[in-house]
Amino acid sequence: MISKSPFKRLWWRLETPVGQTLLWSVVVFxxxxxxxxxxxxxxxxxxxxxxxxxxxxxxxxxxxxxxxEIPASQFHSILLSLKLAFLSATVGxxxxxxxxxxxxxxxxxxxxxxxxxxxxxxxxxxxxxGITFLQLVYxxxxxxxxxxxxxxVGLAVAHCFVATPYVVGTVTAILQRFDGRLEEAAASLGxxxxxxxxxxxxPLIMPGLYAGALYAFMVSFGDVPISIFLSxxxxxxxxxxxxxxxxxxxxxxxxASATLVIIFCFALMLLVQRVVGLETLLRIGGTGRR
Amino acid sequence: xxxDIAAPRAPRFKPLNFAFLRRxxxxxxxxxxxxxxxxxxxxxxxxxxxxxxxxxxxxxxxxHRDLGYGRTGTEWEISNYLRVFTDSFYLKxxxxxxxxxxxxxxxTMLLAFPVAYVIARLRSRWAMLLLAGIVASTFITIVxxxxxxxxxxxxxxxxxxxxLALGIVGEPVVLLGSEGGVVVGLMxxxxxxxxxxLYSVVQTIPRSYEEAAQALGAxxxxxxxxxxxxxxxxxxxxxxxxxxxxxxxxxxxxxLIGGGKVMTLPILIQRTIMMEVKYSMAATLAALLxxxxxxxxxxxxxxxxxxxxxxxxxA
Numbered sequence: 001m002i003s004k005s006p007f008k009r010l011w012w013r014l015e016t017p018v019g020q021t022l023l024w025s026v027v028v029f030x031x032x033x034x035x036x037x038x039x040x041x042x043x044x045x046x047x048x049x050x051x052x053x054x055x056x057x058x059x060x061x062x063x064x065x066x067x068x069e070i071p072a073s074q075f076h077s078i079l080l081s082l083k084l085a086f087l088s089a090t091v092g093x094x095x096x097x098x099x100x101x102x103x104x105x106x107x108x109x110x111x112x113x114x115x116x117x118x119x120x121x122x123x124x125x126x127x128x129x130g131i132t133f134l135q136l137v138y139x140x141x142x143x144x145x146x147x148x149x150x151x152x153v154g155l156a157v158a159h160c161f162v163a164t165p166y167v168v169g170t171v172t173a174i175l176q177r178f179d180g181r182l183e184e185a186a187a188s189l190g191x192x193x194x195x196x197x198x199x200x201x202x203p204l205i206m207p208g209l210y211a212g213a214l215y216a217f218m219v220s221f222g223d224v225p226i227s228i229f230l231s232x233x234x235x236x237x238x239x240x241x242x243x244x245x246x247x248x249x250x251x252x253x254x255x256a257s258a259t260l261v262i263i264f265c266f267a268l269m270l271l272v273q274r275v276v277g278l279e280t281l282l283r284i285g286g287t288g289r290r
Numbered sequence: 291x292x293x294d295i296a297a298p299r300a301p302r303f304k305p306l307n308f309a310f311l312r313r314x315x316x317x318x319x320x321x322x323x324x325x326x327x328x329x330x331x332x333x334x335x336x337x338x339x340x341x342x343x344x345x346x347x348x349x350x351x352x353x354h355r356d357l358g359y360g361r362t363g364t365e366w367e368i369s370n371y372l373r374v375f376t377d378s379f380y381l382k383x384x385x386x387x388x389x390x391x392x393x394x395x396x397x398t399m400l401l402a403f404p405v406a407y408v409i410a411r412l413r414s415r416w417a418m419l420l421l422a423g424i425v426a427s428t429f430i431t432i433v434x435x436x437x438x439x440x441x442x443x444x445x446x447x448x449x450x451x452x453x454l455a456l457g458i459v460g461e462p463v464v465l466l467g468s469e470g471g472v473v474v475g476l477m478x479x480x481x482x483x484x485x486x487x488l489y490s491v492v493q494t495i496p497r498s499y500e501e502a503a504q505a506l507g508a509x510x511x512x513x514x515x516x517x518x519x520x521x522x523x524x525x526x527x528x529x530x531x532x533x534x535x536x537x538x539x540x541x542x543x544x545x546l547i548g549g550g551k552v553m554t555l556p557i558l559i560q561r562t563i564m565m566e567v568k569y570s571m572a573a574t575l576a577a578l579l580x581x582x583x584x585x586x587x588x589x590x591x592x593x594x595x596x597x598x599x600x601x602x603x604x605a
Contacts (some may be wrong), residue, residue, distance in 0.1 A: 019510065023404055023408065024408070026401070026404045026405070027404060027405050027408050029401075030401050030402070030404075030405045030481065030485075031405075031420075031423060033401075033477075033478070033481065034423070034424070034427040034478075034481055034482060035423070035427055036438065036442065037434070037435040037436070037437070037438025037439050037442065037478065038427070038430050038434065038435060038438060039438075040438040040441050040442055040448070041434055041437055041438040041441070044441055055441055057441055057442070057447075057448050058448065095332070095333040095336060096333065098329035098330065098332065098333060099329070099330055099333040099334065101326055101329050101330075102326050102327055102328075102329045102330025102331075102333075102334075103330065104326075105323070105326035106323050106324075106326040106327035106329075106330060107323040107327075108323075108327050108330075114330070114334065117334065117337055117338060117341065118333075118337060120337075120341055123535065124539075124580065124583075125535070125538055125539025125556065125576075125579055125580065125583055126539045126540075126541065127539055127541050127555075127556040127559050127560065127576065127579070128348075128539065128559075128576045128579060128580050129344075131348060131559060131563065131572055131573060131576045132344035132345060132347065132348040132576070133344055134563070135344065135347045135348050135351050135569070135573065136340075136343055136344045136347055139343075139347055157340070161337075161340055164333070164337075218428075218429045221431070222429075222430070222431035222432060222433070224431075224432065224433055224541060224542040225539070225540075225541040225542065225556065225560075228541075228560065229560075229563065238431075239431050239432075239433040239434075239542075242431075242433045242434070242437065243433050243542060243545075243546070246433070246436075246437060246440070246546055247545070247546070254437065255437075258434045258437065261431070261434065262430055262434060265426075265429045265430055265431075266426060266429075268429075269425070269426055269429055273422075278418055278422055279418060281425070282418065282421045282422065282425060
């Protein structure tokens with residue numbers, strides 16, 4: 001192709017210093033955009049002055065008063081969210097790991113459809129999942145003559161339903177690149193199938209398992225659109241409680257509890273990163289979304 | 291993980307019944323395939339039951355007349371659907387949802403691609419750190435991030451004070467309660483995921499292709515236009531579709547930044563249940579949202595197929 005490109009006459013090209021600067025400034029802007037809200041919440045939680053209202057950033061004078069004023073209800077909802085998230089991660093591993101093995105290693109007809117069933121919770125709009133599970137909770141409650149609205153059971157089932165696909169995704173990603181010869185070597189050296197699985201297969205899929213569990217935990221911990229339908233007054237997950245708080249009135253204590261939650265999330269990510277290594281976590285984490 | 295001897299395609303697994311010790315493995319040997327298939331059964335049953343039960347109940351629920359106060363009629367009728375498709379208010383909400391989602395998707399992709407490209411092409415440990423920054427941001431609850439955005443966008447907030455002080459704008463920019471603000475909120479929600487998606491897309495394209503084009507005298511822009519973008523196009527379209535789906539179902543950012551002034555379908559669904567207690571109507575609206583998402587997906591897949599079939603070899 002020999003054509004006069006209209007870009008030829010442009011004064012900037014990406015190999016010039018100007019072009020490089022442009023590219024990098026886009027990157028810097030993106031990172032600022034991604035992290036500014038989090039930094040603002042953390043900074044505003046320390047602000048003592050009320051020059052621009054009760055909540056403002058950047059802080060001009062510092063106080064820890066907000067942290068002592070966090071109401072008990074917020075700690076209760078953080079506890080409920082933690083319970084749900086741990087349950088989702090656990091159930092996600094229990095249901096998701098065998099599912100991933102089945103999806104990759106069985107030779108069933110229509111595996112594409114089966115995989116689609118496990119991907120469905122990621123494809124359906126979350127609000128729709130919320131309302132369908134609300135109907136389900138009512139129907140089951142009617143059938144059993146129980147009042148399940150705003151109960152732990154309804155929340156737990158819905159959370160596990162949306163969290164499990166992440167584990168399926170991460171473990172599937174590992175299994176597809178798995179070198180079958182390692183297992184064959186173990187078996188040919190006399191290991192029983194069970195021992196092969198325990199000593200060879202399991203250690204190799206462990207990173208995917210951790211990454212998937214971490215993602216399941218975070219998805220469950222941060223969810224609003226599903227939990228909002230299944231929560232009840234006095235029984236809310238933490239994000240739903242913040243959501244309600246922001247819709248009605250801005251309580252500055254939310255800033256303080258949110259900062260604690262942010263720190264917890266970062267700590268958890270660092271912990272998992274120490275166990276499986278940053279590179280593995282990121283490489284598998286990116287594939288868990290597909 | 292053995293990287294140097296990675297098998298190009300999924301190997302056939304036979305360690306479970308020592309099939310490899312047989313002199314001749316029969317081609318139709320189903321022994322351990324069955325064991326693996328059995329592992330699939332429990333979770334599959336759970337998922338199929340939950341999917342069928344919840345979707346079935348909700349489609350069924352949308353086919354009854356609403357009597358208000360959480361009560362529904364017993365007759366089967368499509369009155370809700372007729373109302374949705376004849377009332378201009380609902381159609382306008384659908385239009386706003388699609389419009390805001392499309393704008394946010396375009397904005398997110400434009401911002402995410404350069405970032406993903408830079409991370410994928412960096413040759414140092416910086417790449418991992420930058421990626422960790424992205425992943426960390428996706429782990430923070432969207433509610434907390436939107437709270438931060440609300441503080442930032444407030445009429446006397448940090449952004450407006452800065453813009454006014456620099457003299458860029460004459461009066462405070464109003465983002466809270468406007469469609470533009472909702473678009474920014476949706477971008478905040480999807481940007482991290484988009485970067486991760488596009489990063490894995492760019493990674494699959496060998497650096498040597500770009501180097502070859504440069505060696506043949508193309509400048510960076512031309513490399514991007516004639517080599518990089520065409521190769522990334524399938525990945526970009528699939529990723530864009532996923533981001534669009536996320537935006538269509540996004541509730542938190544639209545509800546809080548829109549402040550009830552920007553009515554997207556997810557917000558309308560939540561209000562129909564919480565404020566008006568009309569389960570059937572809410573189910574109908576949810577069905578409308580679901581069908582809209584499915585329609586957009588099918589259309590995009592069709593267009594992608596057409597493009598792939600009609601695409602000429604890029605010489």
